[in-house]
Amino acid sequence: MSTQAPAAARPRRQGGILAGRSTRLTRGYSGALRLGVALAVILVVLDVGLPLVMHLNPGAVNLFDRFRSLNTPGHPLGTDDLGRDVLARVVYGFRWSVGVAATATTVLILIGGLAGVIAAAVGGIVQQVVVRAIDLSISLPYLVIAVVILAVLGHGFVPLCLTLGVVSWPIFARVIYTESRSLLQRDYVLAARLAGVRPYKSVLTHVIPGLKTVTMVMTAFLFADMIVAESALSFLGLGATLGSPSLGTMLSDGRTYMVTAPTLTVIPGAAIVLAVITANLIGDGIAHGASSDEGQFE
Amino acid sequence: MTESAAAQEILRAENLRAVFRLGSRPLVAVDDVSLVVRRGETVALVGESGSGKSTVARALTRVQPLAGGHVYFEGTDITALSERALRPVRRRLQMVLQNPYASLDPRLTVQRIVAEPLLSHKVVAGPQIPDTVRMLLDEVGLGPEVARRRPANLSGGQRQRVAIARALGLRPSMLIADEPVSALDVSVQAQVVRLLARIQELEGLSYLIIAHDLALVRQIADRIVTMYLGRVIEEGPAAEVVSEPLHPYTTALLSATLTSASGRRERIVLSGDPPSALAIPAGCAFHPRCPIARPRCAAERPPTESAGDRSVACFYPGELQLRPRMGSPPSSTAQGG
Amino acid sequence: MSGQAPVALRAEGLTVVTRRSDGREVALVREVNLVLHQGEALGLVGESGSGKSLTALSLMRVLPESMRQQGTIELGGLSLSALPEERMRQIRGAQMSMVFQDPLTGLNPVRTVGSVMREALRRHRRMTRRQAHEASVAALRSVGIPSPQERLRAYPHQLSGGLMQRVMIAMALLHQPAVIICDEPTTALDATIQAQILDLLQLRVASASLILITHDLGVAAQACDRILVMYSGVIVENGRTSEVLDNPRHPYTAGLLAAAPTLDPSRPGMIPIPGSQPAPLSRPPGCAFAPRCARAQARCHREEPDVTTEPSGRSYACWNPHD
DSSP, X not given: OOOXXXXXXXXXXXXXXXXXOOOHHXXXXXXXXXXXXXXHHHHHHHHHHHHHHSOOOTTOOOTTXXXXXXXXXXXXXXXXXXXXXXXXXXXXXXXXXXXXXXXXXXXXXXXXXXXXXXXXXXXXXXXXXXXXXXXXHHHSOHHHHHHHHHHHHOSSHHHHHHHHHHHHHHHHHHHXXXXXXXXXXXXXXXXXXHTTOOHHHHIIIIIGGGGHHHHHXXXXXXXXXXXXXXXXXXHTTOSSXXXXXXXXXXXXXXXXXXXXXXXXXXXXXXXXXXXXXXXXXXXXXXXXXXXXXXXXXX | OOHHHHHHEEEEEXXXXXXXXXXXXXXXEEEEEEEEEETTOEEEEEOOTTSSHHHHHHHHTTSSOOSEEEEEETTEEOTTOOHHHHHHHHHHEEEEOSOTTTSSOTTSOHHHHHHHHHHHXXXXXXXXXXXXXXXXXXXXTOOGGGGGXXXXXXXXXXXXXXXXXXXXXXXXXXXXXXXXXXXXXXXXXXXXXXXXXXXXXXXXXXXXXXXXXXXXXXXXXXXXXXXXXXXXXEEEEHHHHHHSOOSHHHHHHHHHOOOTTGGGBOOOOOOSOOOOXXXXXXXXXXXXXXXXXXXXXXXXXXXXXXXXXEEEOOSSTTOOOOOBOOSOOTTOOOOOO | OTTTSOEEXXXXXXXXXXXXXXXXXXXXXXXXXXXXXXXXXXXXXXOTTSSHHHHHHHHHTOOOXXXXXXXXXXXXXXXXXXXXXXXXXXXXXXXXXXXXXXXXXXXXXXXXHHHHHHHHHHHHSOOOHHHHHHHHHHXXXXXXXXXXXXXXXXXXXXXXXXXXXXXXXXXXXXXXXXXXXXXXXXXXXOHHHHHHHXXXXXXXXXXXXXXXXXXXXXXXXXXXXXEEEEETTEEEEEEEHHHHHXXXXXXXXHHHHHHSOOSOTTSOOOOOOSSOOOOGGGXXXXXXXXXXXXXXXXXXXXXXXXXXXXXXXXXXXXXXXXO
């Protein structure tokens, strides 16, 4: 009795006969991904490259050179209230903000991811504790908590990263928790259990790979959140030290001169916006690109 | 029970009880269910939704907690074993799930899916996996090229074969199959059933098949156990239960089982929906829908009576039978009585 | 009986084509001809992938965007295939309606059953809220639902599958359609409930004509006067139910009958058909069933069989049929 399917079986989507074709909508979203990645590349290249080709000193104070406007020779973006070069400060400030955001995001992904998966897989007391902790943290205003923690830890790169990580891990943990629980309900996880596969192995084989997409998407969005959060904290005077510029401190410093020298706030503000848009485009692009793949898996 | 008779049994369930808690109300899904599967035998557990048959299957494989009763597998009481202690048991007692579209991880290749239990129990070393998987796929009638594919590229019948290959890899002595063919087309059902029969012959496996279709079950099972709202209401050799059902529910189910010869049998149409397991009727659980119910049925719960190899839980067993209809067109109905 | 009655629905050359992601077009339903007489229950029988559901959707002209249909459809003399969408919308739900396998299909879970029924009523008839409510109660009663007022206040997920399917049938019958199409209406239901629903559908047939789509020969045997057997997008056999099931002409029909389980010990049952239905893109030349057919001859692999019609009205598409 021959039982081999004639020729190659078509990839069958759960939806039935409808082929998953790129409609105008999904093509629009992969465009978002491409745009986001392109922007990210441009920003990184500029941020790394400009200091190499130009002589940029963000901290050089020159009281004779204050409030220079755009396109001043030697200061393409002008100078601020202390005569410091705005371009240099934006480049280094961007570096700082991105550095903090990236580190904080990494920290919170690791803590939150572990917490979420373990809570979902282990159940029992551990699950209760983690879930309550998540609910509690989310209900508290992050800015207030961050302020309190930073007041204790002081200024600097490490305290900022730690604070942001500690305050934000529950957001990611909750998403991972729900996703993991959903994956753990699947029949194929039950089938593994019935075959005697050990629970931790089952989690590694069946749950973790299923979290890839949501992790990538959340990383992008949380990164954007961290940029804004860092800027906010630095704006308030916490976080960034007096020496190292941050987009947030630039906003704070320039606030006094918003009417007379608007570029001092607009330019760092634009940099923040640009970073956030880039991250969001990437997150959106991955999310929608994945959801036309995911349909194949569900 | 003599020793040789005991050795004949591969699975014994005694007085199983499973309760779900919905808020404060208990839902008794399985109520005092006992059954036995002998070596090399195929037993079918038949019932409709709400009968508790799937819960029994899950209880037997210890993924459903029991509120009472015992499960013995190959002589050992597995009722209270820890997950760790169950591992060696699981090698010998395997289960195939109902939905072939959900029981395979869509992200893995067939090879990884079939290999997972083998690697977990260290039955086969890494380098031997491709050959072993190929052999298992061949046993279920799939070509070696299937190993590289993902479930999305397989038909329902092919997926179910993969699930069976996965279950067979550990060389179990018993297979519990929960509605193994319900999700498949008719011609594919026949293929998979034939495959299961062939494997049973070759390997001497014992089967417990959970199903809702009496016609299917008549063809593949040695014994039929019928369940209704958590209770076993009839049991006996398959051919006899189908030709002469003792319990009126079995008769009604038989009548509702449509085959291409349906136009010619009498039809008994039960009134109403089956009551929810949250509100199981007093006395005989079936009495509100039973065409031959009498006052006693509402007052007392009928005990299980056995005679020879048949048993039934009814005060009036054998009274409701189907009469063959002569020459009536397909679209008329008749009431039982 | 069915030969004399007027035609309620006629389709000719019905074809459904889809465009794949690589641009290629493939036909999922090919040249289907269908005649439904008034008062008749017509079964469209086939396995998954045979095209039976798509045929039904194309009769109502509700195919997904990615597909297009060709061929003519006539509802009691009115040509549907050329109708503008506006007019078609007036016909759907009123003169022609459909019941799906999953009774919750397309139902908003946060709307009560009553609210959905009232809307279905007022979509095609002017009536006050009170009138619509009374009509809904009457409709539920007519399909044998006890305590209809309570049911109208319930949400879809609160009702059992069997009950919801009755509601859907009631809704399909609200405007006394000429044709009601049921796509596997009982597949998701228990056998005992299935029996009830099929009975209900048969009672309706007198006032409406029924097209019943199913993969289950037993359902067709029970509920249909005539059946069409579909394989790989084409109709392979057509005739009165008792004739087709007792004496199938097409080897696929015979194969399906042999593959189904039987209650009768004297009939073997569960004999598999080797192989599987070809995917639309990998359809072999000639007869689509030939690779699996024990009666296949050289011609079958080359030429697609013409339709042979017998004097009794039976027809089949086979070069080497059973007799």
